[in-house]
Amino acid sequence: MESEIIKMLEALRNKEVEEISVEKEDFLSFRAVLVKQPDFKHFRGIAAHGGHVRYQYLENPRS
Template identity: 55%
Template sequence: MESQEIESLLSKLRSGDITRLEVAKEDFLAFREQLVNAEDFKHFRGIAQRNGGVTYEYLEKPRS
C-alpha cells in the first residue's frame, strides 16, 4: 500500500465516506506508520481480526 493511497483512505474515514476500513496483514505496518503520525490519531480505533488484519473506525470523540 502506497503513502498516497493510505492518506486517501484515512481522509475517507475522517469524512464519513466510509465507516470501516479493512487493512490486510501485509499492509498493516505501512498503514500504521502513517496513522500514528496523523494529528487525529486518537480518533481512530483498530479492531484486530483473526486473520492478522485490522478493521479501523473513526470516532467522533478521541479515545483515552
C-alpha cells in the same frame, strides 16, 4: 503507497466510509502513516481473525 493510505484515512475521517480494512501484510506501512495523523486518537483499530485490522473513526478520541 502513502498517498493511498492518506486517501483511505480521509475517506474514513470524512464519513465517506464507515470502516476500512487493512490486511496483515499492509499493517506496518498503514500504521506508520496513521500515527503521524494529528487526530490519531480518533482512529480505533479492531483486530480480526488472521491478522487483519478494521479501522473506524470515532467522534471522541480514545483515552
